[in-house]
Amino acid sequence: MNINTFEELxxxxxxxxxxxxxxxxxxxxQKNDITVQELREIVKRNLEAMKEAIRTGxxxxxxxxxxxxxxDCQKLQAKFAQKSSLLGVIFEKITTYALATSEENARMGxxxxxxxxxxxxxxxxxxxxxxxxxxxxxxxxxxxxxxAGEIGRIISNKxxxxxxxxxxxAECGVASAMxxxxxAQLRGENIDNILSAVxxxxxxxxxxxxxxxxxxxxxxxxxxxxxxxIHAVTAYELASAGIQSKIPLxxxxxxxxxxxQLMSPSLKESSQAGLAKTKTGLKLEEEFYSK
Amino acid sequence: xRQSSLLDIISPIMVGPxxxxxxxxxxxxxxxxxxxxxxxxxxxxxLYNSYAQTGxxxxxxxxxxxxxxxxxxxxxxxxxxxNSDIAKSIDYKFExxxxxxxxxxxxDFIFEGKNKMQISGDSIGAGEIAIRKINEFSxxxxxxxxxxxxxxxxxxxxxxxxxxxxxxxxxxxxSLHCDRSGKGETASMCICLDGDLNKNAxxxxxxxxxxxxxxxxxxxxx
Numbered sequence: 001m002n003i004n005t006f007e008e009l010x011x012x013x014x015x016x017x018x019x020x021x022x023x024x025x026x027x028x029x030q031k032n033d034i035t036v037q038e039l040r041e042i043v044k045r046n047l048e049a050m051k052e053a054i055r056t057g058x059x060x061x062x063x064x065x066x067x068x069x070x071x072d073c074q075k076l077q078a079k080f081a082q083k084s085s086l087l088g089v090i091f092e093k094i095t096t097y098a099l100a101t102s103e104e105n106a107r108m109g110x111x112x113x114x115x116x117x118x119x120x121x122x123x124x125x126x127x128x129x130x131x132x133x134x135x136x137x138x139x140x141x142x143x144x145x146x147x148a149g150e151i152g153r154i155i156s157n158k159x160x161x162x163x164x165x166x167x168x169x170a171e172c173g174v175a176s177a178m179x180x181x182x183x184a185q186l187r188g189e190n191i192d193n194i195l196s197a198v199x200x201x202x203x204x205x206x207x208x209x210x211x212x213x214x215x216x217x218x219x220x221x222x223x224x225x226x227x228x229x230i231h232a233v234t235a236y237e238l239a240s241a242g243i244q245s246k247i248p249l250x251x252x253x254x255x256x257x258x259x260x261q262l263m264s265p266s267l268k269e270s271s272q273a274g275l276a277k278t279k280t281g282l283k284l285e286e287e288f289y290s291k
Numbered sequence: 292x293r294q295s296s297l298l299d300i301i302s303p304i305m306v307g308p309x310x311x312x313x314x315x316x317x318x319x320x321x322x323x324x325x326x327x328x329x330x331x332x333x334x335x336x337x338l339y340n341s342y343a344q345t346g347x348x349x350x351x352x353x354x355x356x357x358x359x360x361x362x363x364x365x366x367x368x369x370x371x372x373x374n375s376d377i378a379k380s381i382d383y384k385f386e387x388x389x390x391x392x393x394x395x396x397x398x399d400f401i402f403e404g405k406n407k408m409q410i411s412g413d414s415i416g417a418g419e420i421a422i423r424k425i426n427e428f429s430x431x432x433x434x435x436x437x438x439x440x441x442x443x444x445x446x447x448x449x450x451x452x453x454x455x456x457x458x459x460x461x462x463x464x465x466s467l468h469c470d471r472s473g474k475g476e477t478a479s480m481c482i483c484l485d486g487d488l489n490k491n492a493x494x495x496x497x498x499x500x501x502x503x504x505x506x507x508x509x510x511x512x513x
Contacts, residue, residue, distance in 0.1 A: 028297045042298055049304040049365075064308070066348045105307030108350050108370040115300045116417060117310045123301075149297030156295050162311070162416040164395070178300075215345035217308040271345075288348065 001027050004157050006195055006249045009150070013191055020181075020191060021143040024150035043142050043149070046112050050101070050124035053111045057100025064106040066288050069218040073099040093129035094233065095226040098122060102222040115152045115161045118168075118217040119175035121225035123148050126179040126232050127186065136186055148182035151198055159257045163210030163269035166260025172224050173205035173256070179232035180239070189240055199245035201235035203252050206259050209267035211274025213281045214288045220275055303418060305364040311396055312342065312349035315414030317369065318511055319398055320358020322422055322434045323410040325508045327402040333382040334359060337399040342414070343387035352385050355398060359383075363512065364418070428479035429470045434511035436465050436483035439496070442504040445471045445478040449501070453480065456495050462486035477503065 003009050003023070013023050029039040058077065063070035073096055080092045101121035105111045111120045127148070131141050152161065152174060161170050180201035184194040205228070213219040245252065266273035275281050305314040324331070336355050338346050346352055350369065357369040360377050372378055390397075394413035402408045411424040421433050425440065432438040439457075443449055450469070457464060463485040471478035488507060497505050 024297055032296055032298065039298070043301065046301055046304060064348075065350070108306050108308060108313070108353075110304065110365055110367055111307050112302060112304050113310050113314070113418065114302075117305065117307050117313070120307070145301060146297065149301040152300035153295050153297040156300060160416060161300075164311075164416065214348060215341065216348040 001030075003027065003154065006154055006198075006253070009154060010191055010195065019143075019185075020150055020194060021146040021185065024153075025146050028150075040142055040146075043145050044138070047138075047141055047145055049110065049112050050114070051128060053101045053104050053109065053120075054097045054124060054128060056109055057104035058096065060104065060107070060109075062107050064103075064216075064218060065108070066214060066216055066218060066291075068213065068216060068284065068288075069106045069222050070103055072223070073103050090129055090133050090233075091230065093132065094125045094229040097129055098125035098226040098229040099222065101125065102225040106216075106218050106222060114148070115156070115174055115178070116163075116171045118163065118221045119172040119225065119228075121222075122172060122175035122228050122232065123179045123182060125226070125229040127182050130183060130186060134186075140186060144182040144186040147185040147194065148178040151178045151181045155253055155256070158253050159260060165268065166256065167208055167263045167268050168210040168221075168224070169205050169208040169256060170260060171210070172221070172228050173202060173208050176205060176228035176232045176235075177202040179229060180235035183232060183236040184239060187236070187240065192244075193239045193242070195249050196244050197235045197239035199247070199249040199252050200238055200243070201232055202249070202256060203245055203247060204231070204235070206252075206255055207263075209263065209274055210269040211267055211276045212269065212271055213276050214285045215269075215271040215276070216288075219284075299417075303364055305418070306350075306367060306369045309349045310418040311414045311416055312346060312351045313354045313369075314364040314418040315396065315420050316342075316346075316351045316354030316398070317358040317362065317364045318418065318420045318434060319412045319414060319422075320355045320400070321361065321363070321511060322358075322420065322508065323400040323402075323412060324359045324361065326410055326422065326425060326440065326506055327400075327404075327408050328506055329402070329404045329406065331359065331381055331402055331404050333403040335384050335386060335401040337386045337388060337401070339388050339390050339393045339397040341395040342398055343389065346387075355400075356383055359400070425479070427472060429468075430479065430481040431466070431468050432481055432483055432508070436485070437487055437510050438508045439480075439482040439484065439488065439493075440504070440506040440508060441480040441482075441496075441502060443478055443480070443499075444501040444503070445473075445475050446501050449478070449499070450480065452499050453482070453496055456492055457482070457484070457488065460486070460488055460492045462488060
């Protein structure tokens, strides 16, 4: 069964009375020549690696090789220990877990690319924070992660998920859309609301450029992860109220592709413009290369 | 339309910070080592373009060496590979170049040991890689398929002889790429397979006349 668009996914799920994760795990297991149980084992292993990256990252304050990052997750934890977030414990967890994972990535720790290494903090922070606070079972978490993977897979049929090809909208942007869909699945939303959450999240991140300082996956990538974790929750909350994207999801993805093509190569992971070429960006670059 | 797997989207488990510059580098090293398939005494890594410019901050050099030493993308030893015991057995050096004719993330491996071999590859995004050249021959394989590599004298019927043995094993050929230095001179064949060839079949292929080199490179696990 070839499912290449979200409309095809919705039609297939509705006609076969399946949830997204059910359709996805069956199709993907078949494609990979493994059983559904084996596929779920792989997803479980990746979920566990995500949790491990968070645990390790929360404890570390080590800097990255470049010295550009490391230690902010500690600051945020210390702040919340003293003064809770206005938005409650899930907000605290998402922001700290996302920072923990992304800082861990920058210091060459072990993470799970989801969909990329630069955006590795977004899906885990949302999925794991909410699961901890709501008591979601491991099976439910695996269902949500499979949903996220299926959303990313369908988007990747149209757009290569690489900053060098389509900017950060295709990395952290897609990660936030995946997280929104995963969260909607985790909260038991129907397929329309899940796909609305994805569309709302993605639509709001169109045009996001990739302009990393010194060409490294650190500035602005790391801090973008907690922001876009929270962004995914916003999309979920709107969608679960029945708010729909006026532009259907497949058309939003077409726009993602078109925007990526129209984006100047200088803003697509080449560090030739944007934050990388600001006065401070250039100074940091000079310091890094004389290191 | 390309049919990707959802598992590709939520993986790999890897040592950061970059799928193309770190995980891709490890996978290139692993695949190149498997092609060389000899004891390595000395290795030179030539890094090009973005690999040369931002490789240090991304651990590209560490990843390449770790891969050549057989480590997988999620091995935490990558981070401190230069100081690890396993790196002491090997004489390695890195060189850095700019060459706009090459891919942004390109690398040459120059292996020295029983024989000398140069292998060139690119990291093409999201941890995906491609080996483009072995010595003077162009090849094309990605580590996603079990791959048979042959170097031989350019004589009639070679493809047929090899494919007959593969067919007898009921293994499907996913792609076939040939190159040669000149008519009747040295030629190369790169065959990507859907299944797996057993040792018996590979031994049969090795018995074909006019072969200079046979390598069976298994697909990468991660």
